Amino acid sequence: DAQRRHGSHWLQLDGATAARLREDKWLESELGFAIAMRQLYVVFQPQYDLQAQRICGAELLLRWQHPEFGLVPPDRFIAIAEHSGQILDIDLWVLEQACQFLARLEQARFADFRLAINASATELSNPHYPRQVELMLKRHHLSPERIGIEITETALVELDDVARSMVSTLKQIGVEIALDDFGTGYASLSHLTALPLDTLKIDRSYTVQLESNPKLVDSILQLAEAFSLSVIAEGVETPQQLRLLQEKGCDMAQGYLLARPMREEALLILLEQENKVVPIGRAGQNLPG
Numbered sequence: 429d430a431q432r433r434h435g436s437h438w439l440q441l442d443g444a445t446a447a448r449l450r451e452d453k454w455l456e457s458e459l460g461f462a463i464a465m466r467q468l469y470v471v472f473q474p475q476y477d478l479q480a481q482r483i484c485g486a487e488l489l490l491r492w493q494h495p496e497f498g499l500v501p502p503d504r505f506i507a508i509a510e511h512s513g514q515i516l517d518i519d520l521w522v523l524e525q526a527c528q529f530l531a532r533l534e535q536a537r538f539a540d541f542r543l544a545i546n547a548s549a550t551e552l553s554n555p556h557y558p559r560q561v562e563l564m565l566k567r568h569h570l571s572p573e574r575i576g577i578e579i580t581e582t583a584l585v586e587l588d589d590v591a592r593s594m595v596s597t598l599k600q601i602g603v604e605i606a607l608d609d610f611g612t613g614y615a616s617l618s619h620l621t622a623l624p625l626d627t628l629k630i631d632r633s634y635t636v637q638l639e640s641n642p643k644l645v646d647s648i649l650q651l652a653e654a655f656s657l658s659v660i661a662e663g664v665e666t667p668q669q670l671r672l673l674q675e676k677g678c679d680m681a682q683g684y685l686l687a688r689p690m691r692e693e694a695l696l697i698l699l700e701q702e703n704k705v706v707p708i709g710r711a712g713q714n715l716p717g
C-alpha cells in the first residue's frame with residue numbers, strides 16, 4: 429500500500445523532475461564503480477595564513493571524471509551519495525587520500541601544513557567515524573592536528589545529540605573542527621557553544637560583499653573573537669577583498685585569487701616555490717606590506 433502511494437506520487441511529477449530523478453538513479457549506480465574504476469580523484473586548494481603570508485594548509489575537494497558524463501560537479505554527486513549512503517565510503521576514501529599525501533610530505537619541512545576535509549551530515553551520524561579517523565591517522569603515523577574536518581552549518585543544525593557527541597569525540601582525538609559555509613545556514617549562537625569548534629569559515633557569499641556590505645564580515649569576525657575561534661574566508665577573488673580581510677584581522681583566506689584547486693603535483697611545486705620566495709597569490713597580486 430505504502431508502495432502504491434509512493435508510486436502515484438511519482439506519477440504526479442512533471443517531466444523535468446522525473447528526468448532528473450532517472451539521471452540521479454543512473455549516477456548513483458555509476459558512482460558505485462567510481463572508486464574501483466579510479467574515476468574519483470582529489471584536488472587541493474591552498475589555504476593562506478594572512479599574517480605569515482604563506483600557505484598553511486589546503487582543502488581537499490573531490491572530483492569525479494566520468495568516461496561519458498565528463499566532470500560531474502561535486503554539489504551534484506555528493507547529494508546523491510549522501511542520499512544513497514555511498515558517501516560513507518567516499519568520505520573515508522578522501523580521508524585516506526589526505527593521510528597518504530601528508531605522509532608523503534617531507535615531515536621536517538612541512539610539519540605545520542594541514543589538510544581540511546569535508547564531512548557530510550551523513551558521516552556525522554556514522555558512529556564508527558571518529559574511530560575510523562583515529563585509525564587512519566595512526567596507520568600513517570600522523571598527529572591528529574594535521575587534519576581538519578569541515579562541517580557545514582546546515583549539517584550542524586540537523587545534528588542530533590548523538591552526532592553532536594561524535595563531533596566532540598573527533599575533537600578529543602585532536603583533529604580541528606571548522607564550521608563551513610558559515611552564515612548560510614541557521615545556526616544559532618548556542619550552536620557555537622554546543623560544539624567544540626576551532627574555526628569559522630566565512631561563506632563565499634559574504635566574501636563577495638566585503639566591499640559593498642562590510643558589516644557582515646565584521647560581525648562574523650567579532651563573533652569569532654568573542655568565542656575564541658579562528659576565521660578563514662572562502663572564495664577570495666579580488667585583491668581588494670584580500671586587503672580588507674587582512675586589515676580586519678581575518679586569520680586565513682582561500683580563493684581563486686590566491687590559488688585554484690590543483691592536483692598534488694602542482695601543490696608540491698607551489699610549496700617548493702614558496703619555501704624560497706614566500707609569495708602570496710600570483711605575480712602582481714601580492715599582499716600589500
Ligand code: C2E
Binds near residue numbers: 501502522546632
Ligand atoms: P565547500 O566545502 O564550501 O568548498 C568550496 C567550494 O568553492 C569548492 O567547490 C571550491 O572549488 C570553490 N571555490 C574555491 N574558491 C573559490 C573562488 O574564489 N570562487 C568561486 N566561485 N568558487 C571557489 P567544489 O570543489 O565544486 O565543491 C563544492 C562543494 O562540494 C564543497 O563546498 C563541499 O560542500 C562539497 N565537497 C567537495 N568535496 C567533498 C568531499 O570530499 N566530501 C564531501 N562530503 N563534500 C565535498
Ligand code: MG
Binds near residue numbers: 487545546
Ligand atoms: Mg569545505
Ligand code: MG
Binds near residue numbers: 609629631662
Ligand atoms: Mg565552504
Ligand code: MG
Binds near residue numbers: 609
Ligand atoms: Mg560552499
